[in-house]
Amino acid sequence: MTPPPPSRLPLGAAPGRAGLFPALPLWSRSESSGPNEEHCGSAAQSPRPWLHRSREAGAPAPLGPGLLRVCPAPPPADGGQAGGASGMLLQLSAEFDLQSDVVPWLLAQGPAAALDTFEKSAATPYVVNVERNGKIIYTWKGSGSTCIGLYDPLNKQNEHLYTFEKDLHIISCSINNEKTLLAVSFLQSTKEERVNQLLQPVSKCLTLLIEIHPVNNVRVLKAVDTCIRVQFLYPATNRNPFPESHLLLISEDKYIEQFHIHVVTEDHHKVVIQNSGQLPRDRVADDLIWAQWDMTEQRLFYIVPKLEASLDIPLRDIGLKFVNFGYDYSQDQEMEPRSLNLQVFTSKTGSFCLCCSQAPDIPKEVTYSVSFLHKGYSKTFTVAVQRTDYPQVKEAAFLNLDYYVAVYLPGHFLHLLNTQHPDLMCYNLFLTGEDARISMLHQSSIQSLFKSAVWDRCSGRMFTVRINESSLMQFLWNSKLDSDRLAALHCALLHVRSTTDLEMQIIEWISENLSVCSTFDPLQEFIIASLYWAMCPETSKLDKLLPYTSLLYWNGIIPGVTCITDIISLPELKVQNCKGFWEKLNLNLECAKYAEPHLHYNNNVLRREWYKLLSEEKAEERRTTTYLRNIFENAKKVLSNLAAWNLEERLVPLFQEEDYQQRLLIGLMVAQLKDHLMRHLQYVGKMKIDQIVLEYVSELLDLICRIMEAVWRKYSLQSCVLCLDERGSAAECAAFHIMSRILEAANGMCMPLPPGFHTLHIGLGVRCLPLHTLLHYIDNGVLQLTETCAIKLLKDLDNTEKNEKLKFSIFTRLPEAIGHKVSQLWNHPVNSNFIARNSVKLLLDKLRNRQHNRPVGDRLSVHVEFLPLNYLVDMLAEAEDQGNIIIYYYSACL
Numbered sequence: 001m002t003p004p005p006p007s008r009l010p011l012g013a014a015p016g017r018a019g020l021f022p023a024l025p026l027w028s029r030s031e032s033s034g035p036n037e038e039h040c041g042s043a044a045q046s047p048r049p050w051l052h053r054s055r056e057a058g059a060p061a062p063l064g065p066g067l068l069r070v071c072p073a074p075p076p077a078d079g080g081q082a083g084g085a086s087g088m089l090l091q092l093s094a095e096f097d098l099q100s101d102v103v104p105w106l107l108a109q110g111p112a113a114a115l116d117t118f119e120k121s122a123a124t125p126y127v128v129n130v131e132r133n134g135k136i137i138y139t140w141k142g143s144g145s146t147c148i149g150l151y152d153p154l155n156k157q158n159e160h161l162y163t164f165e166k167d168l169h170i171i172s173c174s175i176n177n178e179k180t181l182l183a184v185s186f187l188q189s190t191k192e193e194r195v196n197q198l199l200q201p202v203s204k205c206l207t208l209l210i211e212i213h214p215v216n217n218v219r220v221l222k223a224v225d226t227c228i229r230v231q232f233l234y235p236a237t238n239r240n241p242f243p244e245s246h247l248l249l250i251s252e253d254k255y256i257e258q259f260h261i262h263v264v265t266e267d268h269h270k271v272v273i274q275n276s277g278q279l280p281r282d283r284v285a286d287d288l289i290w291a292q293w294d295m296t297e298q299r300l301f302y303i304v305p306k307l308e309a310s311l312d313i314p315l316r317d318i319g320l321k322f323v324n325f326g327y328d329y330s331q332d333q334e335m336e337p338r339s340l341n342l343q344v345f346t347s348k349t350g351s352f353c354l355c356c357s358q359a360p361d362i363p364k365e366v367t368y369s370v371s372f373l374h375k376g377y378s379k380t381f382t383v384a385v386q387r388t389d390y391p392q393v394k395e396a397a398f399l400n401l402d403y404y405v406a407v408y409l410p411g412h413f414l415h416l417l418n419t420q421h422p423d424l425m426c427y428n429l430f431l432t433g434e435d436a437r438i439s440m441l442h443q444s445s446i447q448s449l450f451k452s453a454v455w456d457r458c459s460g461r462m463f464t465v466r467i468n469e470s471s472l473m474q475f476l477w478n479s480k481l482d483s484d485r486l487a488a489l490h491c492a493l494l495h496v497r498s499t500t501d502l503e504m505q506i507i508e509w510i511s512e513n514l515s516v517c518s519t520f521d522p523l524q525e526f527i528i529a530s531l532y533w534a535m536c537p538e539t540s541k542l543d544k545l546l547p548y549t550s551l552l553y554w555n556g557i558i559p560g561v562t563c564i565t566d567i568i569s570l571p572e573l574k575v576q577n578c579k580g581f582w583e584k585l586n587l588n589l590e591c592a593k594y595a596e597p598h599l600h601y602n603n604n605v606l607r608r609e610w611y612k613l614l615s616e617e618k619a620e621e622r623r624t625t626t627y628l629r630n631i632f633e634n635a636k637k638v639l640s641n642l643a644a645w646n647l648e649e650r651l652v653p654l655f656q657e658e659d660y661q662q663r664l665l666i667g668l669m670v671a672q673l674k675d676h677l678m679r680h681l682q683y684v685g686k687m688k689i690d691q692i693v694l695e696y697v698s699e700l701l702d703l704i705c706r707i708m709e710a711v712w713r714k715y716s717l718q719s720c721v722l723c724l725d726e727r728g729s730a731a732e733c734a735a736f737h738i739m740s741r742i743l744e745a746a747n748g749m750c751m752p753l754p755p756g757f758h759t760l761h762i763g764l765g766v767r768c769l770p771l772h773t774l775l776h777y778i779d780n781g782v783l784q785l786t787e788t789c790a791i792k793l794l795k796d797l798d799n800t801e802k803n804e805k806l807k808f809s810i811f812t813r814l815p816e817a818i819g820h821k822v823s824q825l826w827n828h829p830v831n832s833n834f835i836a837r838n839s840v841k842l843l844l845d846k847l848r849n850r851q852h853n854r855p856v857g858d859r860l861s862v863h864v865e866f867l868p869l870n871y872l873v874d875m876l877a878e879a880e881d882q883g884n885i886i887i888y889y890y891s892a893c894l
Contacts (some may be wrong), residue, residue, distance in 0.1 A: 350584025728767030
C-alpha cells in the first residue's frame with residue numbers, strides 16, 4: 001500500500017494585494033502516531049491557505065512519536081575547535097573533514113601506482129550528500145573510474161559502496177536506511193564530449209538504482225537531458241523501519257516523483273528488488289521552481305508559482321533552485337549571479353521562518369527578509385555595509401540555530417533573529433567586526449543542512465555551530481547600546497540551563513550595571529526571562545501564558561539597520577493526531593490569531609487585589625476567614641517547597657520570620673496564576689497546574705535568593721547576623737544598594753520577596769545610612785519596618801543620646817500592630833511618654849466616635865509598671881464613661 005498522491009488546493013490572493021505570488025506547500029514524514037497520519041496537516045480553505053502539508057513521505061504505517069536525530073562525529077582529540085578567538089560569538093567544532101577523515105583512508109587503498117594517480121589527480125574527493133543518520137556520501141576519481149564511498153561518523157569508518165568503470169560527474173547520490181540500495185544520478189559526458197557526440201542518441205543525465213547488498217543488479221530510473229536529484233526517505237526510528245524503501249526524484253524539468261521499492265532476501269543474505277517491471281511511483285509536485293529538503297525532519301518544501309499566495313517573493317529572480325539536495329561542485333559556477341536565496345527553517349518550538357535574500361543592487365546596502373509564518377508578519381532589513389575593502393559576496397547566508405536564525409555576510413555583519421519572540425527589535429543580536437567573524441568558512445559556500453550545523457561546500461568540511469558563552473558575556477560587558485545589552489542578556493539566559501556558571505556571570509554583570517541601562521531594568525528582565533526558560537519546557541502551551549519580558553514596546557533603533565514590518569495572513573492547518581512540530585505550529589497560529597500578548601499572565605489584577613486586602617487589613621475590614629485561610633495556605637506550601645529545595649545553609653543571613661504582607665502576596669500570586677492557567681490549559685489536570693504554579697512561585701523566590709547569594713560572595717560578606725551597633729563597610733553599602741534595586745524591581749512587577757528580605761534590608765540600611773537618609777527611605781517605602789528588626793534594634797543599641805533618637809524615630813514609624821508588641825520591651829521614659837500619648841489618642845478617638853458603652857475587654861490592654869501612667873489611664877477611662885474628658889485631655893497634652 002502506498003500513500004495517496006498529494007492534494008493541493010487553489011490559493012486565493014490576500015486582500016489588498018495584487019499579482020501572482022508563489023505557493024509554498026510542504027510534504028513530510030510526520031511525528032504523528034495515529035492511524036490517520038496520511039491526512040495530517042492538509043490545508044483547509046482560508047483567506048490564505050498557501051501553507052499546507054500535502055502528504056506524508058513514505059509508508060502509511062505509523063512510525064511512532066520518536067525521531068532519530070543525526071549522529072555527528074565526536075570532536076577530534078584536540079577538541080575540534082575551529083575559530084577559538086574569544087571575540088567571535090559563533091564557535092565552530094569540526095565534525096567532518098574530507099582531508100582528515102577520508103583522504104588518509106583513500107591513500108591507504110590499492111597499490112602504489114593507484115596512490116600516485118590519486119595524488120596527481122586534479123579532481124579531489126567531494127561530498128555529495130548527508131543522510132538523516134549522519135552518514136556522509138562522497139565520491140572520488142580513480143584511474144579512469146568514479147567511486148562512491150560512505151563515512152560513518154559514529155565509528156569513524158569509511159566504506160566503499162560502488163565503482164563506475166568510467167570517468168563520470170556525479171550529480172546526486174543517496175543510500176537507503178538498510179544500506180541495501182544506492183540511487184545515483186550522474187552526467188554521462190562532459191560538455192566537450194557532448195559536442196563531439198551530437199549525432200549519438202545519448203541522454204545527458206542517467207539515474208540508476210543499484211543493489212549493493214551485495215552489488216548485483218542495476219536498474220535505470222531516468223535517462224533524460226536534465227539533471228536529477230535523488231533522496232531516500234528514512235524512518236522516524238530504527239526500531240520502526242519502512243516495510244519498503246521510498247525514493248524521491250527531483251528533476252530540473254520542475255517535477256518531483258516518489259518511487260516505492262519492495263525488496264526481498266534471497267539465499268539468506270542477498271537483497272534484491274522484488275518488482276520485475278515498472279516500479280510504482282507517485283507524482284508529488286509539478287511546475288515547481290524551488291524545493292528544499294529538511295534532512296533531519298524528513299520534510300519537503302517547494303514553491304509552485306501558478307498558485308497564488310500572499311508572500312512578496314520576486315519569482316523572476318528565483319530561477320530553478322534546489323536546497324539541501326546534496327552538492328554539485330559545478331552548481332556555484334553555473335548559478336545565476338542574481339538568483340534569489342530562499343530557505344525555510346523550522347524548530348521544535350513550532351517556529352516556521354521563510355528567509356529570503358538577494359545580491360544587492362547597491363554595493364553599500366544589503367537587504368534580506370524573514371517571514372515569521374507562525375506569527376503572521378514579516379520583517380525586511382536593510383543594512384548599510386561599512387567595509388568596501390572586503391571582497392564582494394553573492395548573497396547573505398542563513399543559518400538555523402534553533403531559537404535563532406542567523407544572517408551572515410562574511411566580513412560585514414552577523415544578525416541573530418529571535419524566532420520565538422521576533423516582535424521587538426531589541427531581542428535581535430546585530431554584530432559587526434570581530435564579534436561577527438566566523439573563521440575557517442569560505443565566503444560563498446556555506447549551507448545550513450540542519451539545526452546548528454554548517455556545511456562548507458568548497459572545503460568539504462562540516463561543523464556544528466554554537467553560541468560561545470564566554471564571547472557572549474564579553475559582548476554583554478562591552479555593549480554600549482541598551483538594545484545590544486538586552487539582546488545579549490536574553491540570549492545568555494536561553495543558555496543558562498546548559499551552563500551552570502553562566503547564571504553567576506550574568507548576576508555579576510547585573511550587579512555592576514544596575515544604573516547603566518536607561519530603557520529597561522536588567523533585574524526585571526533577568527527574573528522574568530529566567531522564570532520563563534525554567535518553566536516553559538514543562539508544558540507545550542506554557543510559553544504563551546507566562547511573561548518573557550517586562551517591556552511592552554521598544555522605540556530604540558539599531559544603528560545602520562532599518563526594519564520594515566509587514567502583516568501577512570496567517571495560514572490555517574487542519575491537524576489530526578499530530579504531535580511535535582505540527583502541534584506546536586498549530587498552537588502558535590491559534591495564539592497569534594487571538595492576539596498572543598493578551599494571553600500572557602499580567603500582574604495588574606494581582607496588584608489591585610493585594611492593595612485592596614492591605615487596605616482592608618488597615619481598616620480592620622477583613623474578608624471571610626475561608627478566603628484568607630486559602631491564601632495563606634498557598635503561601636505556606638510555597639515556603640515549604642522553597643525550604644525543601646535549600647537544605648544547605650545559605651550564605652545570606654535571611655530571618656525566617658512571619659511577614660504578613662509578603663505571605664499575603666505569595667498566596668495571592670499562587671491563586672491568580674492558577675486561575676490564569678486553568679482558563680487556558682483545560683487539557684492539563686488540576687494537580688499538574690497546581691504543581692506548575694507552586695514551582696513557578698518557588699523558583700521566583702529561590703532566584704532572588706540566588707541573586708543575593710551571588711552578591712554576598714562577590715563582596716565577601718559574612719553569613720552571621722548583622723549587628724546594628726556598628727557602621728557598615730563599603731561592601732555592605734554596595735549590597736544594600738543592590739537589595740534596594742531588587743526591591744524596586746519586585747515592586748514594579750508586584751512580585752513577592754523571600755522571608756527575611758525586608759529585615760536584612762533595613763538592617764543594612766541602619767548600618768550604612770545616616771539617620772536622615774534612613775528615615776527618608778522609610779517614609780518613602782524604600783525600607784519597610786519589621787518586628788524582627790525593631791526587636792533587634794532594642795537589643796543591639798544602648799540608650800545613648802544618638803541611639804535613643806534613632807530608636808524613637810523608628811518606633812514612631814512602626815505599624816500599630818508591631819508598635820504595641822515592641823513598645824513593651826523598651827523600658828525608657830521616652831517610650832513611656834510615647835505609650836501615654838498613644839493611649840490618650842486612642843481613647844479620644846473612640847470618644848469622638850461616641851463609643852461610650854465600651855466593654856471592659858476593649859480597654860487598653862497595655863499595662864505598664866509606671867504608677868503615674870496607670871493612674872492617668874484609669875482616670876481617663878472613668879472620664880470616658882462619664883463623657884467628661886476635656887480637662888484631662890489638656891492636662892495630658894502639656
